[in-house]
Amino acid sequence: MKMKLSLSQKAGLLSLGLFAVILLVWQLATLPEARVVAADVDPEYAALMGGGAASSASSFPTPAAMAQTLWDKLSDPFYDNGPNDKGIGIQLAYSLARVLGGFFLAAVVAIPLGFAIGNSRVFYQAINPYVQLLKPISPLAWMPLALYTIKDASASAIFVIFICSLWPMLINTAHGVANVRRDWLDVSRTLEVNPLRKAFRVILPAAAPTILTGMRISMGIAWLVIVAAEMLVGGTGIGYFVWNEWNNLSLTNVLFAILMIGVVGMALDSVFGLLGKRVAYQE
């Protein structure tokens, strides 16, 4: 029987096949090894560890264990049993709150400033050296300075997000505003459109796709940085969760957290993708 499959059906099947291969390799890699190894174990160590030393079943989770963890964690995401035992939903919510807080602060600064820079050659050239100098600095390098001046760990994490979200939005806004088609500006000049109306009705819609691309890049970077920032500041958040579970030597939980970071990152990105489509225009 010959079946005609659409492109997306083919791609879907291939994706599923790939998933099966990954599971298989994972399963094979985490199979408990033969007991022969037990002979090598120092008897004293074996006595100390009980059965644990003899079984060299790696502490890397099997796919089945991972599935069990996924089910357990996701079926109760919002429990709170004290500082070191919170549901994954709560940890993600902390991280998202910091990311969104820092991101929106950055947007409030970067978009108007980008507008000003994009509109004025003088301003652009005056600000450009600072941007070029500050842009390549790893946002985490600001952490000690933030901790010293702000004196609050959580607010310092927000500041780090603010700093890393700032540059892509600033640069893209300035670029979008500076490259608005001459014709559209000429039209608004001949129509004697006042500056405020020109900014909101001509320049903003014209530059919106570029600005949104900048916001999307910023959000991507912010989500990358929050994990590292929370490992440093500790307390709450998905980054702290990863570090805590590493200290607990629970690779299953670390793996689970990695998966969740990916899922949330993907969701954030697609939100900005959709927003980008809404402001896009075809010339």
Added chain:
Amino acid sequence: MTTPVTHPFLQVEDLARIYPSPTGGDAVAVFDHVNFRIHKGEFICVTGHSGCGKSTILNILAGLDTASAGNVFMDGREVSGPSLDRGVIFQSHALMPWLSVLENVAFAVKSRWPSWSKQKIRDHAMRYIELVGLKGAEHKKPSQLSGGMKQRVGIARAFSIEPKMLLMDEPFGALDALTRGVIQDELLKICAETQQTVFMITHDVDEAILLSDKIMLMSNGPHARIAEIVNNTLPRPRERSAIHKQPHYYPIRNHLVDFLVSRSKQFGALRDAPDAPSSPTVFDPSDLVESEPAVAPVPPVGKPHIHLVNA
């Protein structure tokens, strides 16, 4: 033909545009000593080779560019910047792609009359959209329109603010010949209805003959000038299908083509002569045609016509 002694609506005096030389030598004047006047309700076409500064002159009239020397007065006031009194139709139509047809025109209408209600703005914009035959397409985005339709929106937008003068920079240059013809007819009709004063740049001799009252011919740059002014004596209303049967049609057309092919280049030498004319020469076909018999042949009735077209 003598110009009326009344104050001209638009007066351009000794306009020049000078660029510093890229090699550091003397500055180069693209055009200089450009003088002309336009009366209310006149349709003026300007033609000349690329680089003679036509578009710069138009932009100076629009207030989008500034002259190196000279003045422009409209309605007794000096032109010093863009104004709603002068509507501009851009060659690239310059529609805002994120706005629908109606929103594009309404944007202009609201700029002209900021205090109008939404409904009044909409009704006014729709009137001009209907005028250019785009009723039914008012909610489309420019990207969904053909080139001709886009330019129609540009025309509707420019007319909707009811400017005292309309400036057009090769508005139909990017359109195919058939579409161009249809829109020219529409423009002719709208201008006849509104008595609009128009300054239009074109490279198309037939377009100039069809639309204009006067055709200004510019010599080649540098130091380009308005070399000649041709009075277009063809009677109105003009029909594209019948215009070439008018006795003045071919003399005017030949005069224009001759200028573009040869005289536009020779003008430079003439200008530098000590007895050079300080103002452009005026060509009026009625001066010359009246002495000749009408050339339009009358086809015999009842027999099939055979048209020989010499390319």
